[in-house]
Amino acid sequence: MVTRRDFVKSCAVASGAAVVGLRPGAAAAADGPKKGGTLRVGFYIEAATMDPHLSGSKVDRQVYHNIYEPLVTLDTRLGIKPGLAESWSQPDPKTLVFKLRRGVKFHDGTDFNAEAAKFNFDRMKTEPKSIRKGEVANIDTVEVVDAATLKVNLKKADASLLATLTDRAGMMISPKVVQERGVELGRNARGAGTGPFEFVEWVKDDHLLIKRNESYWNKQGGPYLERVRYRPIPDDTVKLQSLQGGEIDVIDYVQPRDVAAVKTDKNVMVVDVPSLADFAYQLNHGRPPFNVKALRQAVAYAIDLEQIVKGVWLNVGYPANGPIPPTSWAYDKAIPPIKRDLAKVKARLAEGGKPGGFEFTMTTNNIPLSVQEAEVIQAQLREAGITMKIRLVDASTLISDGNAKNFEMISFQWSGRPDPDGNVYQFFKTTPGTSFNWSGISHPQLDALLDRSREVSAQAERKKIFSEVTKILQDELPMIFIVHPIEPKAFSQRVQGYEAIPDGMMRFKDVWLK
Amino acid sequence: MAEVVLRRLLATVPVLLLVTAGVFALLHLTPGDPVDAMMAESADASTKESLRRELGLDRPIAVQYAAWMGRLLRGDLGRSIRNGEPVLENVSRRIRPSLQLALLAMAIALTIAFPVAIASAVRHNTGVDRLGTTFALFGICMPNFLLALLLIFVFGVTLRWLPISGYLDPLEEGWSGLRSLILPAVTLGLALAAVITRTLRSSLLEALAEDYVRTARAKGLSEWVVIRGHVLKNALIPVVTVLGLQLGTLIGGAVITEYVFALPGVGRLVVDAVFARDYPLVQGVILLIALGFIVSNLLVDLLYGYIDPRIRLR
Numbered sequence A: 001m002v003t004r005r006d007f008v009k010s011c012a013v014a015s016g017a018a019v020v021g022l023r024p025g026a027a028a029a030a031d032g033p034k035k036g037g038t039l040r041v042g043f044y045i046e047a048a049t050m051d052p053h054l055s056g057s058k059v060d061r062q063v064y065h066n067i068y069e070p071l072v073t074l075d076t077r078l079g080i081k082p083g084l085a086e087s088w089s090q091p092d093p094k095t096l097v098f099k100l101r102r103g104v105k106f107h108d109g110t111d112f113n114a115e116a117a118k119f120n121f122d123r124m125k126t127e128p129k130s131i132r133k134g135e136v137a138n139i140d141t142v143e144v145v146d147a148a149t150l151k152v153n154l155k156k157a158d159a160s161l162l163a164t165l166t167d168r169a170g171m172m173i174s175p176k177v178v179q180e181r182g183v184e185l186g187r188n189a190r191g192a193g194t195g196p197f198e199f200v201e202w203v204k205d206d207h208l209l210i211k212r213n214e215s216y217w218n219k220q221g222g223p224y225l226e227r228v229r230y231r232p233i234p235d236d237t238v239k240l241q242s243l244q245g246g247e248i249d250v251i252d253y254v255q256p257r258d259v260a261a262v263k264t265d266k267n268v269m270v271v272d273v274p275s276l277a278d279f280a281y282q283l284n285h286g287r288p289p290f291n292v293k294a295l296r297q298a299v300a301y302a303i304d305l306e307q308i309v310k311g312v313w314l315n316v317g318y319p320a321n322g323p324i325p326p327t328s329w330a331y332d333k334a335i336p337p338i339k340r341d342l343a344k345v346k347a348r349l350a351e352g353g354k355p356g357g358f359e360f361t362m363t364t365n366n367i368p369l370s371v372q373e374a375e376v377i378q379a380q381l382r383e384a385g386i387t388m389k390i391r392l393v394d395a396s397t398l399i400s401d402g403n404a405k406n407f408e409m410i411s412f413q414w415s416g417r418p419d420p421d422g423n424v425y426q427f428f429k430t431t432p433g434t435s436f437n438w439s440g441i442s443h444p445q446l447d448a449l450l451d452r453s454r455e456v457s458a459q460a461e462r463k464k465i466f467s468e469v470t471k472i473l474q475d476e477l478p479m480i481f482i483v484h485p486i487e488p489k490a491f492s493q494r495v496q497g498y499e500a501i502p503d504g505m506m507r508f509k510d511v512w513l514k
Numbered sequence B: 001m002a003e004v005v006l007r008r009l010l011a012t013v014p015v016l017l018l019v020t021a022g023v024f025a026l027l028h029l030t031p032g033d034p035v036d037a038m039m040a041e042s043a044d045a046s047t048k049e050s051l052r053r054e055l056g057l058d059r060p061i062a063v064q065y066a067a068w069m070g071r072l073l074r075g076d077l078g079r080s081i082r083n084g085e086p087v088l089e090n091v092s093r094r095i096r097p098s099l100q101l102a103l104l105a106m107a108i109a110l111t112i113a114f115p116v117a118i119a120s121a122v123r124h125n126t127g128v129d130r131l132g133t134t135f136a137l138f139g140i141c142m143p144n145f146l147l148a149l150l151l152i153f154v155f156g157v158t159l160r161w162l163p164i165s166g167y168l169d170p171l172e173e174g175w176s177g178l179r180s181l182i183l184p185a186v187t188l189g190l191a192l193a194a195v196i197t198r199t200l201r202s203s204l205l206e207a208l209a210e211d212y213v214r215t216a217r218a219k220g221l222s223e224w225v226v227i228r229g230h231v232l233k234n235a236l237i238p239v240v241t242v243l244g245l246q247l248g249t250l251i252g253g254a255v256i257t258e259y260v261f262a263l264p265g266v267g268r269l270v271v272d273a274v275f276a277r278d279y280p281l282v283q284g285v286i287l288l289i290a291l292g293f294i295v296s297n298l299l300v301d302l303l304y305g306y307i308d309p310r311i312r313l314r
Helices: A001-014 A058-067 A116-125 A177-186 A234-243 A255-262 A293-302 A306-313 A342-351 A369-381 A395-403 A421-428 A444-455 A457-474 B002-029 B034-038 B047-057 B060-072 B087-122 B127-141 B145-157 B175-208 B211-218 B225-254 B255-260 B266-275 B281-308
Strands: A038-043 A072-073 A081-082 A085-092 A095-098 A139-146 A148-152 A195-201 A209-212 A226-231 A268-271 A278-283 A316-320 A361-363 A387-393 A410-414 A478-485 A489-492
Touching: A038 A234, A058 A195, A058 A209, A058 A226, A081 A085, A085 A148, A095 A116, A116 A139, A116 A148, A116 A177, A195 A369, A209 A293, A226 B281, A234 A255, A234 A489, A234 B145, A255 A268, A255 A444, A255 B034, A268 A293, A268 B002, A293 A369, A293 A457, A306 A316, A306 A478, A361 A369, A361 A395, A387 A395, A395 A410, A395 B034, A421 A444, A421 A457, A444 A457, B002 B060, B002 B281, B034 B047, B087 B127, B087 B175, B087 B225, B087 B255, B087 B266, B087 B281, B127 B175, B145 B255, B175 B255, B225 B266, B225 B281, B255 B266, B266 B281
Parallel strands: A038 A226, A361 A387, A361 A410
Antiparallel strands: A072 A081, A085 A095, A095 A148, A139 A148, A195 A209, A209 A226, A268 A489, A278 A410, A278 A478, A316 A478
């Protein structure tokens, strides 16, 4: 049971299209926001560390986005907007210059400036336990031009770097706190951030408390809430009941099976947040049977995505045409998801030398939703004469098997990234050694397109490239894409002013309580 | 007596060694890797490699075990891989709710089981007995998670008498702490009550058929005196055995109950640690749970001698 939330969340947390009709706050706009109150938030698991540079756990980010701030941040349509940097420019493809906001102070009273920003980038690159190294690997050096100007020199052009800096890799920690507190920062982030809320205390296994930053630099809107209190509640049903019973005000996720019932509860408000995620299966190109393209296609044509999204996901998601979700500017709705076609299955089986069908094993998570999905696929394939065995494993085993290419077909649930690059490049680019290219696809034309997608910066042109990529993926099938899940969040009726940002992070700056 | 205890405690050393070696081997044989689990969303192989080196995970298993043992002998259980917290600190925080829950559940179980079992045995094969055995059957068959959710629905969501989830320490928060433990303790207590009821009922029936009971009755003793003075004490041995085994299970194995009620106990800790492949944490918790089992079994053995002088330990 424990892996279920861990994995689905660790992989699925991202996401969320901003403006969905049901936005809390829309109804009560007449009253206007008021200050005060404690917002009680229930998450499936507690944070692992308060140090963004050492954080590997996705839930940490939910807290970070209220106490720390990144250089740039996301708007409701996945565009990049100013954060701690008020503007930026790109004199050449390998240089980024940030103009930093003046007068911003960390919660410990020290100044945020270019020196502090440089300190943070250097720490991400050199700290032995840094988990950000990969994200900032393409940053060659960082220079302080003056107190409010930071120059970032890249090793090569990278159109997706700004989007990466909207999260942990762009978050600024007080250098004084880092130097004085050392490893203790992991559990005590007092004074460390610049955000609308300040860290107060973290009683492990019980709660994490943050309070309003009275001297927050941005005087527009909130923070209104006096405090936000995070509590871990691992069981989904109980978490939902805690919301319905009035013990908490916000939950991070509602299971598809509960969505319909919760929407009829008058005390609770559900916000459907379409995600950045893509849930798929990787096919191993390095060993039989899926080293044969025709057999990969046979499986893809045998699967009925509509039926899976309707029957297993209860329509809390969209059938996928590829790795890029409908929330993204790069999504091409002219490319339909692969349709079931048993005649084509027959032809491909014959072409692949297995006219009588074949047998293979799927490796997937031992969590109810994944098991149901696997069973439906198993039945669909059986109708097409293909026998699929199901091997159930826990999340850690799944990742190890994937990295070791020890699978024929394996579940891959990716939470998604704001820039389409994060859903595409690392999965399909030819990479020797360990990478997320578990399928082992190596396709020169695809490689060239992927590299170009990083070099060009015009969005329209990048979109065209990603459309071409999607078409190649539908033909080559390193993955069979199933669904872009919706990630529903639920609130008590007291909660007002929440704006869903499509990365799924819950920023409480402008939230208030009725 | 002191010598017996000492001898028994010494005999636990090889048991603990075996447990730690077994757990260590099993953990490392299980596919999966702590760094992969921690960095599930990163494909950055070089960062992972350097993190593995930093954590000493690149060394041979035997070396890692020896290093762990060496630290253990100095009283250091190491630090969690996932969040760097000292294992001992983590476990000692988690053992409090687990112990409180176990003791409360046991108290509830005994309060229910004794009257029901005695009534069943004394009124053997009557309606009372059938009611008692039906209760026991129900308690044994009812899955924990279902009972927990039913209790939450009735007392938490509908009636709103008790908190739905979460934990407050009764030793610090008093009544509200106790309230947070009632539903989980009842969940565990009912199942345990069922087991004790069945055990006690059958051993009572056995004792009731003994000659000394007939003699006692023939002496004109009242039925209650016969039961309390002669039957009950002789029927206690199997019950104490069950209790001793269950105490260990309740402390380390109440995973589902802890999970459902969001109680930060030892059971959930070990399961989460296994899924994260947090080797030092799993090792540390299992060691302490094994120690708990050994101590509770020792207590049971000592209690035998008290209840029945014929089986005094030598």
